[in-house]
Amino acid sequence: MVEPVSGRRIRILMAKAGLDGHDRGVKVVARALRDAGVEVIYTGLHQTPEQVVSAAVQEDVDGIGLSLLSGAHMTLFPRILELLKERGAADIVVFGGGTIPQEDAEILKQAGVAQIFTPGTSTDTIVGWVKERFGGRTAAA
Amino acid sequence: MAIAAASQNLVDGILAGSHRAAAKAISLIENDERASEQLIRRLYPQTGNAYTVGLTGPPGAGKSTLVDDIAQIARGDGESVGIIAVDPNSPFSGGAILGDRIRMMRHTVDPDVFIRSMGSRGHLGGLAVATSQARDVLDALGMGYVILETVGVGQSELEVAELADTTVVVLMPGLGDSVQTIKAGIMEIADIFVINKADHPALARTAADLRELLRLDPRQRAWTPPIVKTVATNEDGVHELWQAILKHRRFLEEKGGLKERRRRRLERQVVEIAARRLREEVLVPSTEASGFRRAVQAVTDRRLDPYAAADQLMEEGAKRVAAGS
Numbered sequence: 001m002v003e004p005v006s007g008r009r010i011r012i013l014m015a016k017a018g019l020d021g022h023d024r025g026v027k028v029v030a031r032a033l034r035d036a037g038v039e040v041i042y043t044g045l046h047q048t049p050e051q052v053v054s055a056a057v058q059e060d061v062d063g064i065g066l067s068l069l070s071g072a073h074m075t076l077f078p079r080i081l082e083l084l085k086e087r088g089a090a091d092i093v094v095f096g097g098g099t100i101p102q103e104d105a106e107i108l109k110q111a112g113v114a115q116i117f118t119p120g121t122s123t124d125t126i127v128g129w130v131k132e133r134f135g136g137r138t139a140a141a
Numbered sequence: 142m143a144i145a146a147a148s149q150n151l152v153d154g155i156l157a158g159s160h161r162a163a164a165k166a167i168s169l170i171e172n173d174e175r176a177s178e179q180l181i182r183r184l185y186p187q188t189g190n191a192y193t194v195g196l197t198g199p200p201g202a203g204k205s206t207l208v209d210d211i212a213q214i215a216r217g218d219g220e221s222v223g224i225i226a227v228d229p230n231s232p233f234s235g236g237a238i239l240g241d242r243i244r245m246m247r248h249t250v251d252p253d254v255f256i257r258s259m260g261s262r263g264h265l266g267g268l269a270v271a272t273s274q275a276r277d278v279l280d281a282l283g284m285g286y287v288i289l290e291t292v293g294v295g296q297s298e299l300e301v302a303e304l305a306d307t308t309v310v311v312l313m314p315g316l317g318d319s320v321q322t323i324k325a326g327i328m329e330i331a332d333i334f335v336i337n338k339a340d341h342p343a344l345a346r347t348a349a350d351l352r353e354l355l356r357l358d359p360r361q362r363a364w365t366p367p368i369v370k371t372v373a374t375n376e377d378g379v380h381e382l383w384q385a386i387l388k389h390r391r392f393l394e395e396k397g398g399l400k401e402r403r404r405r406r407l408e409r410q411v412v413e414i415a416a417r418r419l420r421e422e423v424l425v426p427s428t429e430a431s432g433f434r435r436a437v438q439a440v441t442d443r444r445l446d447p448y449a450a451a452d453q454l455m456e457e458g459a460k461r462v463a464a465g466s
Contacts, residue, residue, distance in 0.1 A: 008172045009235070009260065034236035039260050044243035051249045055242065058256055059250075060164035089161060 010038045010134045013061040015052045016045045017080070020070035025097065029065065033125035033130060034134050049076060053083040062134040063114070066096035073100050073108065081112045092132065097121065148180040155281050156187060160255055163282045167257055170278070171271040181274055184281045188405075191223070191280035191287045194386055195305030197267060197327065200293025202311045205244035206373035207382070208290050214383045215286055221253040223279030226290040227268050230260040239299060249281035255279060266293035267298030273410070276304060294327060299364065302330035306399060307389045309382070310337045312351070314343035331366045335384045339370035339378065364392055376392060390435050419458075427457040 014030045016023055019135070023045055030040045041059045043052065056064050068076060077096065084090050097117035105116040114133065117126055154162025166184075170177040175276070190447055194211070197203045205226060212222045226241035239258035243453045248254040257279075261269045267290055290302050302308045310331035335349055358365075367385050371378035393399035427433060434451050439445035 009262075011168075032240055034231060034238050035234045037235040039230070039237045039239060041239045041242060043246060043249075044240075047246065048250075051246055053258075054160075054249045055246070057161050058164050059242075059258060060168045085189050087161065 008074070010130065011041065011059060011061045012038055012063050012065055012130065013041045013043065013056045013059055013136075014067070015043045015047050015055075017047050017049060017076045018025055018066050018068075018070055018072045019046065020068060021045055022069045023067070024089070025069070026065075026067035029067070029097070029123060029126055032127050036127045036131065038130065041052045041121055049079040049083055052080055053087060053089070054087070054133050055112070061092060063093040063095060063130070066094065068096060068098040068100065071099070073098065074104060077113050079112055087123050095129075095133075144176050144179055146252070148183060148212055150413060152183040152281075155184065155278060158283060160252075160282075163278050164257070166167065167259075167271070168266040168274045168279045170274045171259070171262070171269070173194060176184060177271075177274060181277060185379050186235045187281040188277045189280065191276075191284050192390060193276060193287045193289065193305045193307075195289045195291070195301035195308045196311055197291040197294050197301045197308065197330075198335075199295070199313070199316065202313045203371075203373040204290050204292070204293075205241040205309050205333030207309075207311060207335065207337060207371065208241075208288050208378065209245040210371075210373055210376050210379040211288060211383060211386070212245065212254055214290070214380060216248070216251065219284065222248075222255075223276075223284035224254070224256045224290065225259055225272055225275050225279070225287070225293060226256065226346075227259045227261050227272060227292050229292050232263070235262075255282060261292055265298070266300030267305070268300050273304055298314065299326065299330050300356040303409065305392065305404060307332045307386050309333045309335055309386070312347065313338045314341040314347040316347065332364065332389050333368050333382070334353065334368045334380060335371055336368060337371045337373050340372050363396060364389065364398075387410065423461055424454065424459040427454055427461060430457055432457060 012033060014026050016026055030042050033040050041055070041061060043055050052064060064078065064080065066080065077094065080094055084092055093114045095115040097114060100116050100118060105118065108116060115129060142326060149168045151162050155166060159424055169180060177246060196208060198204055206224065208224055212224065215222050225246065228237055228239045230237040237260040239260060242256055245256055248256065257275065259269045259275065261271060264270050268289065272289060276287050276289065277417050289301055291298060308330050310327060312334065314336060334351055336344060348368060348370065349388070355365060369378055369382045369385050371382055373379065393402065433454055436445060436450040440447055440450050
């Protein structure tokens with residue numbers, strides 16, 4: 001048995017937004033993050049941007065990982081960024097993955113999405129990015 | 142003091158009803174014991190108003206779905222609801238998939254519902270170390286009810302009964318024979334039993350075993366736990382469950398049991414804090430003294446027994462306290 005461990009954990013909300021029932025990818029990534037010591041809050045399918053942002057605020061996550069295979073990424077990512085701003089929670093980092101064309105990914109990054117992972121990305125790459133991006137922050141920050 | 146200012150900001154936010162502040166406060170409690178003491182000291186005068194309901198039971202019994210249903214009915218009654226749902230962390234990586242919230246997403250955008258998923262972080266009592274103080278935060282946030290959902294438990298994770306005013310034990314048909322129901326532990330802490338998945342053919346047998354358990358209980362109890370049958374996914378029986386919770390609450394309030402339960406809980410809490418301080422501030426520093434090293438050597442050589450050495454350590458500690466160090 002492990003000793004109760006104190007200290008900060010990286011917390012990531014993983015979400016599927018909109019009309020998109022393909023959750024295999026998000027579950028694979030959630031599992032990989034779990035195995036890397038991350039606390040993953042998984043919210044399930046068909047979430048509205050409002051639900052994703054409210055959940056992220058209540059869970060006080062470091063980041064939101066959005067999985068999108070529906071083609072609605074140019075609507076849903078900006079909406080989530082906007083709602084985070086409205087809630088005074090713009091410090092919550094938004095990243096994502098899915099079938100997102102390169103030119104769209106560039107536009108989304110300029111709009112404030114921290115990273116987009118496209119099909120074929122290894123879980124190691126995603127885990128490495130999450131640890132680097134969120135690992136250095138402290139609870140008091 | 143940076144910590145003091147930061148925790149005062151959080152306290153102000155919580156008392157103003159900010160979910161963001163409450164969420165940050167719970168993270169602080171999970172991550173930083175020293176800072177959370179500052180926070181709870183400031184928050185404590187504003188607590189004591191929420192009614193706490195605990196739900197426990199084996200994995201997959203339907204606890205999260207029942208919590209979702211209870212929240213729905215409570216909201217219909219105009220009550221605000223805070224929820225803390227605990228899931229286990231991996232003993233290998235320390236990571237976790239916190240998935241209880243999936244069943245509760247319809248409440249996510251309701252400003253009078255606050256849901257927090259919590260990793261148990263290696264704690265073994267069915268809850269997390271931070272659950273009790275996170276409950277205080279949701280109490281101060283103004284939630285009328287706070288619902289605590291444990292990890293899926295076996296037989297001996299009973300901590301929830303120490304925190305909750307009403308403890309609901311959720312079972313399902315076909316879990317075991319009648320001997321299981323007379324075993325000690327989880328079956329003894331229920332104020333209300335739920336048999337969820339009551340559309341299963343084994344329901345009659347499970348209900349009969351449970352009734353038998355209650356009939357044979359030798360304690361002369363003023364409250365006999367009711368058995369509520371539910372199918373949480375269809376919301377069957379959940380109104381009866383809510384009524385049972387309200388009835389138990391009235392029972393505790395009218396017979397004085399609520400005050401007594403809460404007094405005992407706070408007494409335990411004070412003793413726990415004092416014991417931790419004695420250990421950290423008196424006993425552990427006393428082990429640095431040369432007398433303690435000599436005593437341990439004497440125990441090693443069998444010239445002294447461990448009890449006598451412990452007495453010496455306590456005397457050393459008492460001297461430190463008397464000297465005001």
